[in-house]
Amino acid sequence: xxxxxxxxxxxxxxxxxxxxxxxxxxxxxxxxxxxxxxxxxxxxxxxxxxxxxxxxxxxxxxxxxxxxxxxxxxxxxxxxxxxxxxxxxxxxxxxxxxxxxxxxxxxxxxxxxxxxxxxxxxxxxxxxxxxxxxxxxxxxxxxxxxxxx
Amino acid sequence: xxxxxxxxxxxxxxxxxxxxxxxxxxxxxxxxxxxxxxxxxxxxxxxxxxxxxxxxxxxxxxxxxxxxxxxxxxxxxxxxxxxxxxxxxxxxxxxxxxxxxxxxxxxxxxxxxxxxxxxxxxxxxxxxxxxxxxxxxxxxxxxxxxxxxxxxxxxxxxxxxxxxxxxxxxxxxxxxxxxxxxxxxxxxxxxxxxxxxxxxxxxxxxxxxxxxxxxxxxxxxxxxxxxxxxxxxxxxxxxxxxxxxxxxxxxxxxxxxxxxxxxxxxxxxxxxxxxxxxxxxxxxxxxxxxxxxxxxxxxxxxxxxxxxxxxxxxxxxxxxxxxxxxxxxxxxxxxxxxxxxxxxxxxxxxxxxxxxxxxxxxxxxxxxxxxxxxxxxxxxxxxxxxxxxxxxxxxxxxxxxxxxxxx
Ligand SMILES: Cc1cc2nc3c(=O)[nH]c(=O)nc-3n(C[C@H](O)[C@H](O)[C@H](O)COP(=O)(O)O)c2cc1C
Ligand code: SF4
Ligand code: FES
Numbered sequence: 381x382x383x384x385x386x387x388x389x390x391x392x393x394x395x396x397x398x399x400x401x402x403x404x405x406x407x408x409x410x411x412x413x414x415x416x417x418x419x420x421x422x423x424x425x426x427x428x429x430x431x432x433x434x435x436x437x438x439x440x441x442x443x444x445x446x447x448x449x450x451x452x453x454x455x456x457x458x459x460x461x462x463x464x465x466x467x468x469x470x471x472x473x474x475x476x477x478x479x480x481x482x483x484x485x486x487x488x489x490x491x492x493x494x495x496x497x498x499x500x501x502x503x504x505x506x507x508x509x510x511x512x513x514x515x516x517x518x519x520x521x522x523x524x525x526x527x528x529x
Numbered sequence: 530x531x532x533x534x535x536x537x538x539x540x541x542x543x544x545x546x547x548x549x550x551x552x553x554x555x556x557x558x559x560x561x562x563x564x565x566x567x568x569x570x571x572x573x574x575x576x577x578x579x580x581x582x583x584x585x586x587x588x589x590x591x592x593x594x595x596x597x598x599x600x601x602x603x604x605x606x607x608x609x610x611x612x613x614x615x616x617x618x619x620x621x622x623x624x625x626x627x628x629x630x631x632x633x634x635x636x637x638x639x640x641x642x643x644x645x646x647x648x649x650x651x652x653x654x655x656x657x658x659x660x661x662x663x664x665x666x667x668x669x670x671x672x673x674x675x676x677x678x679x680x681x682x683x684x685x686x687x688x689x690x691x692x693x694x695x696x697x698x699x700x701x702x703x704x705x706x707x708x709x710x711x712x713x714x715x716x717x718x719x720x721x722x723x724x725x726x727x728x729x730x731x732x733x734x735x736x737x738x739x740x741x742x743x744x745x746x747x748x749x750x751x752x753x754x755x756x757x758x759x760x761x762x763x764x765x766x767x768x769x770x771x772x773x774x775x776x777x778x779x780x781x782x783x784x785x786x787x788x789x790x791x792x793x794x795x796x797x798x799x800x801x802x803x804x805x806x807x808x809x810x811x812x813x814x815x816x817x818x819x820x821x822x823x824x825x826x827x828x829x830x831x832x833x834x835x836x837x838x839x840x841x842x843x844x845x846x847x848x849x850x851x852x853x854x855x856x857x858x859x860x861x862x863x864x865x866x867x868x869x870x871x872x873x874x875x876x877x878x879x880x881x882x883x884x885x886x887x888x889x890x891x892x893x894x895x896x897x898x899x900x901x902x903x904x905x906x907x908x909x910x911x912x913x914x915x916x917x918x919x920x921x922x923x924x925x926x927x928x929x930x931x932x933x934x935x936x
Contacts, residue, residue, distance in 0.1 A: 397730075398692070399665055400712030405654070405695050426712075439714040441696030442654050458616035459815060462859040463774050463851055479864075495698060496616035496815075497655045499777055500771075500843075 384410050386418050395511050397454055398421050400426055404443050413444035440493070449490040451528050454507040455481075455516075457493040460500035472518050476525070533759055534769050536740065537783040546660065548669040551630040557675055559746035560634050565682040567749070569642045574597055576642075576745065578753030580765040585610055585701070585738030586813070586840050588764055590799045590829025591745075592734050592753075597725040598643040600840065602734040607640035608710075608729065608736040611652040611659075612694050612701035615814035616863060617843035620738035620769040623781050625659040628743075633689075635742035637676050640687055640750055643735055648687045651706050654780035665693055698867035699917055701730075703736040707871065713817045716871045717915040733913040740769055740842075761787030764831035768842050772798040774817040775805040786839070791825040793844060805848040809933055813840020815863050816920030819927035853934055854890035861886045864921035875918030878909045882925060888934070899936055904930065 389406055393399035403422065407414050414422075414437050423430040429498045437443045453473060457466050470481055473491050481491045502514035506524070513524055543550035551557070563572055577592030595668060598605055609632070615619045623825055624632050640648040652660050667689055671677050677688045698716045699705045704718035707729050728734025748756050757765045768786050774781045777799030784793060790810060794800065801807050808820045812829075817840050820827060829839040847856070861883035869877045882905050885898045906922040913919050928934045 397712040398710050401695055401709060402693065410782045428712075435714055436712060439697065439716075440654075440694075442693055457859050458846055458863055459718050459811060459856060459859050462855050463845065463847060465857075467852070467855040487602070492864075494864060495866060496614060496618075498613060498619035498622050498653065500617050500619060500773055 386421050390422065394424050397426070400428075400433070404433070404437050404440075408437075409441045412448050413446055443463075449484075449487055451489045452492065452509055453477075453489065453525075454492045454494045455495055456495065456503060456505040457501075458496035458500070459505035460496070461505055462477070464503040466504035468518065469506065469516055469521060472521055473525075476522070499529075532784055533767065534783050535756075535759075536624065536631070536743050536769060537627070537781075539631075540623075543628070545627055545629055546665055548630060549671065550627070550667065555750070556630055556746075557634055557670075557673070559749035560638055560675055561681060563638050563641065563749055564681050564685055565815060569599060569644065571640065572642045572716060572749060575753040576748055579744075579748045579756035580753075580763075581741065581744050581748060581756065582764045582831050583738055584768065584842070586615070586838075588838070591737060591741055592623075592739070593714045594725060594737070595639060595643050596873070597731045598645075598735045600727065604730075604732045605643055606729045606732055606734040607636065607645040607648040608703075608706065608734060609636050609648065609650045609739055609742055610701065610703065610706060610736050611650055611656070611739045612706060613653050613656075613841075614698040614701055614741070615816075615841045616770060617773060617845050618815050618841040620771055620781060620842060622653075622656055622659055623769070624739055624743055625656070625662055627931065629662050630670065631746060632739055632743050633663075633666055633670055635745035637670075637680070638745050639735070639742055641680070643733075645687070645735075649710065649729070650689070650691045651700075651710065652691060652693055654696050660691060660693060660936065667691070671901075697869070698863075699869045699915075702917065705894050705915075706736065707734065708850040714869070716869045717917075721916075738916070760785030761828065761830040763834070768829065768839065770797070770829070770839075771841075771843040772846065773843070774810075775802045775807070775847035776800070776846050777802050786830050787828050789826045789828055790820060790837075790844060793829070794825070794846060798846075801846070801848070805850065808847050808849045808851065809931070811845040811847065811924060812837055812843075814843050815860055816840070816917075816923050818841075818923055819931060819933065821931055821933075836865065853928070854886070857886040857934065858883070858890060860924045864917070868917065868921070872914040872918065874908045874915040875915075875921065878913075878918065879921050880907045881905055882909075882922065889934075894936060915916060 393403045419433045422433045504516050506513045506516045582588040676687045682885040700709045700715040705715040709715040724734045782797040827837040864879040865883040868875045870876045888894045909922040
């Protein structure tokens with residue numbers, strides 16, 4: 381397999397304003413985050429300032445501007461999932477992994493509370509490293525996490 | 530139930546990925562009628578007559594919006610808003626899952642009626658599967674010459690492109706959405722100018738919700754007058770309602786506008802789930818009002834005079850077993866996280882409200898907090914730059930004002 385480089389990713393996009401966000405999304409998805417070096421290359425390619433690229437990149441949840449933990453656990457805490465007990469799932473993860481939601485203290489795990497993913501009928505909804513799990517219960521939770529630990 | 534079905538008529542009955550299935554039930558005949566027997570002015574006239582108003586939350590008349598852009602000259606755009614990140618709301622996703630060609634036909638007709646050269650579909654970044662569905666049906670429709678150069682041999686041409694969002698609730702707001710396609714932070718823009726005069730890349734642009742657009746083929750085929758007599762007088766038609774929480778049969782139901790919340794819960798969603806006791810219902814997502822049992826006769830419609838705006842059409846039924854502290858934190862955390870940060874009252878106000886909700890849960894709420902709540906709610910309501918901030922306190926205000934929480 382040819383290793384993807386930032387150069388051959390951005391070459392997939394015409395240097396037009398409307399491709400800035402799609403290109404950032406792709407870079408973040410391929411490398412896990414958009415680095416300072418990537419921002420420089422993007423800025424040059426699109427003919428805009430580095431701060432402009434960074435401003436855009438840092439705004440969106442799907443685009444990361446920092447190296448991500450090995451295991452990123454995200455749990456929806458919007459109203460429908462809340463009514464379906466997402467808060468007890470969040471506490472269970474906190475107790476089990478000895479981490480706090482929102483904290484970056486551990487470099488291995490991170491637990492984030494996130495907004496509705498539109499799967500409200502099948503909540504609580506949990507995302508682990510991008511993979512979505514629905515109707516999570518305290519017992520199914522341990523099985524899911526077991527796969528990653 | 531013998532309700533008229535406009536959007537859900539063929540859900541589950543046709544294969545959404547087969548264009549032939551859609552054509553066999555009369556699909557794309559509205560587009561054929563538009564290109565061969567109508568002209569853009571006539572089409573917009575029918576849409577105006579129908580009284581169809583926006584299903585994205587604000588309820589603006591669709592025909593008027595199209596008319597405003599149609600009368601402008603030069604390059605123009607049509608944008609289908611499929612960002613749909615209002616909590617509890619997934620109706621537009623269901624439209625794509627179950628009958629994507631209906632939406633596509635609506636997009637093509639709407640775009641041609643305003644003289645747009647290009648239509649964008651701005652889709653929620655999490656809707657990956659739906660993006661794939663749209664890619665497939667867009668290709669199928671191109672092969673049949675329903676879009677592209679010289680549509681069905683006519684003088685009409687149109688390009689269609691999907692643009693995928695990147696996780697930001699505020700990007701559902703039309704000017705923030707436009708900023709996002711332009712490669713900027715998804716912050717709302719000041720208006721005027723309205724997108725209808727200076728929108729995407731400075732060109733006149735009509736942004737419409739996916740559900741609104743899905744009504745267009747029916748209106749073109751059956752005439753605006755016939756549509757205008759369905760449902761409520763001020764905001765006619767049918768609406769997709771999502772009922773979730775403590776109801777016996779949660780799900781998506783199409784019902785005429787003007788229906789009461791009570792009827793939706795009892796006749797459509799099978800009433801309250803056994804063993805659960807009704808507490809209150811939240812109407813229209815995170816920014817929606819809370820209704821107590823005695824208020825359930827509120828009619829679901831749009832407009833300045835209506836009792837309770839139906840918003841996105843989602844109805845969350847909350848029963849007495851739910852921990853209200855969790856919900857207060859859920860609402861406030863949502864707005865804290867999704868505030869775009871452009872204006873101070875919203876950025877700070879949503880954050881403070883969330884902190885207070887947490888202290889309240891932990892039994893540490895102070896008198897100062899209690900006083901601050903009213904100030905924060907007032908500030909959000911009256912001083913924020915865009916509607917996100919304005920409605921960030923709605924549920925909290927109702928929870929306090931209607932005695933759902935007591936300090
Ligand atoms: C914070 C905020 C979020 C919004 N989110 C959406 C959305 O997800 N989908 C949508 O269609 N409209 C959304 N809107 C409304 C749009 O700004 C716009 O009014 C709508 O897309 C117009 O289409 P309509 O007239 O068909 O409703 C949102 C508005 C605000 C203020
Ligand atoms: S009200 Fe909130 S979301 Fe709207 S512009 Fe201000 S900070 Fe951004
Ligand atoms: S509320 Fe959690 S997915 Fe919608």
